[in-house]
Amino acid sequence: MVKQTIQIFARVKPSVRKQQQGIYSIEEDEKLTPSLEILLPRDLADGFVNNKRESYKFRFQRIFDQDAKQEIIFEIIAKPVAESVLAGYNGTIFAYGQTGSGKTFTITGGAERYSDRGIIPRTLSYIFEQLQKDSSKVYTTHISYLEIYNECGYDLLDPRHEASKLEDLPKVTTLEDPDQNIHLKNLSLHQATTEEEALNLLFLGDTNRMIAETPMNQASTRSHCIFTVHLTSKEPGSATVRHAKLHLVDLAGSERVAKTGVGGLLLTEAKYINLSLHYLEQVIIALSEKHRTHIPYRNSMMTSVLRDSLGGNCMTTMIATLSLEKRNIDESISTCRFAQRVALIKNEAVLNEEIDPRLMIVRLQKEIADLKAELAVATGELRTEALTEAELHQLEKLIASFLEDQDPESRLEVGADMRKIHHCFHHFKKLLNDKSAIKNPVSSESTHQACQEPLEGEEYTKLRDLLKQRDNEINILVNMLKKEKKKTQDALYLSSMEKNEARTPQNSPFISKSPASQSTSVSSVLSQDHSIYRHSSSLLHKKTGMREEMSLGRQEAFEIFKRDHADSVTIEDNKQILKQRFSEAKALGESINETRSKIGQLKDAITQRHLQQVALGVSENTVTPSLPDLQEEKLRSQLEEEKSRYKSTFMRLKALKVEIEHLQLLMDKAKLKLQKEFDVWWAEEAASLQVNSPAANPQEGVKPVPQQDQPRHLSKKSSQRWEAEDGADSVDICDRNARRILPSPRPSEHSQGSSSSRTQLQGRQISSIPLTGDSQTDSDILAFIKARQSVLQKKCLGSN
Numbered sequence: 138m139v140k141q142t143i144q145i146f147a148r149v150k151p152s153v154r155k156q157q158q159g160i161y162s163i164e165e166d167e168k169l170t171p172s173l174e175i176l177l178p179r180d181l182a183d184g185f186v187n188n189k190r191e192s193y194k195f196r197f198q199r200i201f202d203q204d205a206k207q208e209i210i211f212e213i214i215a216k217p218v219a220e221s222v223l224a225g226y227n228g229t230i231f232a233y234g235q236t237g238s239g240k241t242f243t244i245t246g247g248a249e250r251y252s253d254r255g256i257i258p259r260t261l262s263y264i265f266e267q268l269q270k271d272s273s274k275v276y277t278t279h280i281s282y283l284e285i286y287n288e289c290g291y292d293l294l295d296p297r298h299e300a301s302k303l304e305d306l307p308k309v310t311t312l313e314d315p316d317q318n319i320h321l322k323n324l325s326l327h328q329a330t331t332e333e334e335a336l337n338l339l340f341l342g343d344t345n346r347m348i349a350e351t352p353m354n355q356a357s358t359r360s361h362c363i364f365t366v367h368l369t370s371k372e373p374g375s376a377t378v379r380h381a382k383l384h385l386v387d388l389a390g391s392e393r394v395a396k397t398g399v400g401g402l403l404l405t406e407a408k409y410i411n412l413s414l415h416y417l418e419q420v421i422i423a424l425s426e427k428h429r430t431h432i433p434y435r436n437s438m439m440t441s442v443l444r445d446s447l448g449g450n451c452m453t454t455m456i457a458t459l460s461l462e463k464r465n466i467d468e469s470i471s472t473c474r475f476a477q478r479v480a481l482i483k484n485e486a487v488l489n490e491e492i493d494p495r496l497m498i499v500r501l502q503k504e505i506a507d508l509k510a511e512l513a514v515a516t517g518e519l520r521t522e523a524l525t526e527a528e529l530h531q532l533e534k535l536i537a538s539f540l541e542d543q544d545p546e547s548r549l550e551v552g553a554d555m556r557k558i559h560h561c562f563h564h565f566k567k568l569l570n571d572k573s574a575i576k577n578p579v580s581s582e583s584t585h586q587a588c589q590e591p592l593e594g595e596e597y598t599k600l601r602d603l604l605k606q607r608d609n610e611i612n613i614l615v616n617m618l619k620k621e622k623k624k625t626q627d628a629l630y631l632s633s634m635e636k637n638e639a640r641t642p643q644n645s646p647f648i649s650k651s652p653a654s655q656s657t658s659v660s661s662v663l664s665q666d667h668s669i670y671r672h673s674s675s676l677l678h679k680k681t682g683m684r685e686e687m688s689l690g691r692q693e694a695f696e697i698f699k700r701d702h703a704d705s706v707t708i709e710d711n712k713q714i715l716k717q718r719f720s721e722a723k724a725l726g727e728s729i730n731e732t733r734s735k736i737g738q739l740k741d742a743i744t745q746r747h748l749q750q751v752a753l754g755v756s757e758n759t760v761t762p763s764l765p766d767l768q769e770e771k772l773r774s775q776l777e778e779e780k781s782r783y784k785s786t787f788m789r790l791k792a793l794k795v796e797i798e799h800l801q802l803l804m805d806k807a808k809l810k811l812q813k814e815f816d817v818w819w820a821e822e823a824a825s826l827q828v829n830s831p832a833a834n835p836q837e838g839v840k841p842v843p844q845q846d847q848p849r850h851l852s853k854k855s856s857q858r859w860e861a862e863d864g865a866d867s868v869d870i871c872d873r874n875a876r877r878i879l880p881s882p883r884p885s886e887h888s889q890g891s892s893s894s895r896t897q898l899q900g901r902q903i904s905s906i907p908l909t910g911d912s913q914t915d916s917d918i919l920a921f922i923k924a925r926q927s928v929l930q931k932k933c934l935g936s937n
């Protein structure tokens with residue numbers, strides 16, 4: 138806050154007549170404030186006896202004589218006020234004096250020369266120059282221009298000014314808020330970003346003032362003008378905004394018209410001709426009297442508008458303009474007297490700062506959000522909306538890094554969000570349940586736990602399931618082997634039966650007399666392994682995507698195809714490696730658990746040792762042991778060793794986990810490939826068989842069951858086959874033909890081979906078997922026959 142009386146300056150207008158100069162003198166003493174002495178000329182008309190005062194002395198801050206230039210007026214009077222406005226204080230400069238004393242010339246300036254520019258244009262120039270120089274703040278400048286005439290306010294910047302009469306323009310009125318701040322209604326504010334824009338507004342207002350002149354409003358003499366610069370400043374990033382106003386006031390002529398009697402100009406009782414000035418004087422008188430509590434600001438519009446400037450929050454300066462000519466002596470004395478009273482008024486200027494309402498809203502909104510979050514935690518209230526995918530992902534990552542962190546002191550920071558806290562608990566519970574579920578069914582509890590400790594729950598479950606599946610697969614393979622053995626036995630039995638029963642196929646357990654019973658017979662033979670197949674199928678389906686509806690014959694063929702496929706070696710190898718890696722992981726897990734418990738023990742030992750040392754120090758009254766504790770140091774180095782072991786083992790386990798995952802992927806891929814290749818092969822075989830089967834040739838119908846003498850009508854190759862089956866002499870033929878209809882271990886080679894001759898052969902061989910006409914059933918039958926031939930071939934090879 139700056140406490141300051143209103144600064145008063147005097148400016149004497151240049152006199153037209155040189156001889157008038159002797160009626161005043163200016164006394165300037167360096168130690169004292171300058172004084173203006175107005176000398177009353179002796180008027181001989183008053184007679185010899187004259188007891189009137191001959192001079193009046195008035196003190197001013199500074200007195201500018203007639204030769205004072207506009208520039209010095211600005212420098213001494215206006216510049217300090219402009220600076221305080223730039224600093225954020227309100228400022229007012231008003232010119233008071235009789236008509237023609239140079240108020241307008243001082244405030245606005247003369248129209249003739251550039252050097253005659255008055256306080257307003259010079260102040261605008263200075264302000265904009267300073268704003269440009271100062272980059273530490275963001276400034277906004279607005280201009281308003283108010284004219285008060287006959288107690289009515291008019292907006293000189295109202296664009297309607299030109300076209301309308303003054304009486305028709307909306308009046309500017311004063312409004313007072315509860316804090317007694319005055320607001321002006323209908324007074325427009327115009328932003329000016331440059332000096333030029335501001336000057337244009339000044340000229341616009343002055344022009345409007347001239348246009349509005351009427352006989353009632355004789356020039357500027359009877360009106361007051363208040364040109365106001367509204368300056369807002371704000372530091373970037375700060376919420377505080379400063380507002381400052383600079384009123385540059387050109388008051389109406391203050392003259393008191395003296396009605397004298399006959400004769401000369403006398404100091405007679407004055408008559409107020411301007412009500413506003415009268416009220417202004419009342420306010421000034423009231424303010425200058427120490428004990429006056431009521432100040433009649435509200436009596437006039439001008440005093441209301443200038444309320445802050447007079448005895449309020451403002452740095453105010455008055456310029457008393459004097460036209461010190463003999464005829465103006467009394468008015469000049471009156472002006473000086475007025476100035477002396479004004480000089481007694483004390484103002485208290487404060488920085489006009491306020492918080493930017495927009496920033497305030499943002500700040501309050503944030504505060505509300507923070508408080509709500511705090512309240513939600515305090516009351517246990519949950520936020521209703523679920524966590525987003527991104528939030529969950531972030532949280533999982535946090536949990537994972539928390540679990541992996543070896544530092545027992547590490548913390549999981551999820552903030553005050555109850556949803557996240559609950560999610561963490563849920564996650565840990567799941568981990569715990571997974572562990573205990575794994576621990577119980579296995580006999581080697583401790584080793585299993587040790588293996589699982591460093592692995593995540595889900596990962597462990599996955600690996601465990603895979604192991605189970607592998608075991609199942611092994612079981613299936615064993616079953617398959619059994620089945621193959623059994624089939625070989627069946628084949629041997631068949632072979633002997635065929636021999637013994639002198640080629641009576643109708644008695645064969647595989648071929649019944651009627652087509653209807655034929656399929657039943659086949660399925661009844663195969664049904665013995667049905668349960669095994671179904672189980673195997675479901676497992677294969679799980680791992681390789683094999684269709685559940687795969688027929689039994691096809692499944693059987695697939696098993697053989699798989700067994701003989703080149704990739705099966707790779708799959709088997711990978712299986713073995715995987716088993717190996719699992720046992721390695723188990724061993725590493727055990728080792729990690731062991732190391733962890735060792736770390737725990739060492740930490741306890743260090744704490745114990747430390748406590749012992751402290752207790753020892755207390756008992757011996759020494760603060761710290763003088764020598765380093767060797768035992769503690771040894772423990773610490775052991776701890777470090779264990780920690781690094783833990784770390785390296787953990788890293789190995791991690792790498793192993795990656796390898797296991799990779800192997801599993803490889804196996805899955807290989808199986809999928811196998812499945813696809815098998816599908817291709819199967820489709821090819823089925824197509825070729827269908828072409829040659831009776832079902833595909835309705836004209837042939839179902840062929841009768843071959844009779845005893847029928848082989849004679851068979852083609853050479855076909856009879857050779859049957860013959861070969863009859864005796865060991867024909868093993869070579871048997872082998873060759875059997876190979877041709879067997880699924881090839883390499884389907885690619887198979888497809889590239891002499892498929893036409895093979896198809897022909899197959900057609901001949903199979904055409905002797907009566908089929909049902911149903912494509913699915915027939916393909917099952919044919920597949921079964923092939924499998925049977927495969928077994929026979931093996932048998933041939935075995936006996937060879």
Ligand SMILES: Nc1ncnc2c1ncn2[C@@H]1O[C@H](COP(=O)(O)OP(=O)(O)OP(=O)(O)O)[C@@H](O)[C@H]1O
Pocket residue numbers: 149150151203234235236237238239240241242243247356357358388389390391458
């Ligand atoms: N210091 C000065 N130097 C030169 N000319 C001046 C000076 N002061 C005033 N004048 C001239 O005197 C005349 C009257 O001055 P001005 O209009 O400023 O008086 P005023 O006090 O504003 O009168 P009113 O009350 O009627 O508005 C103008 O022509 C102006 O140019």
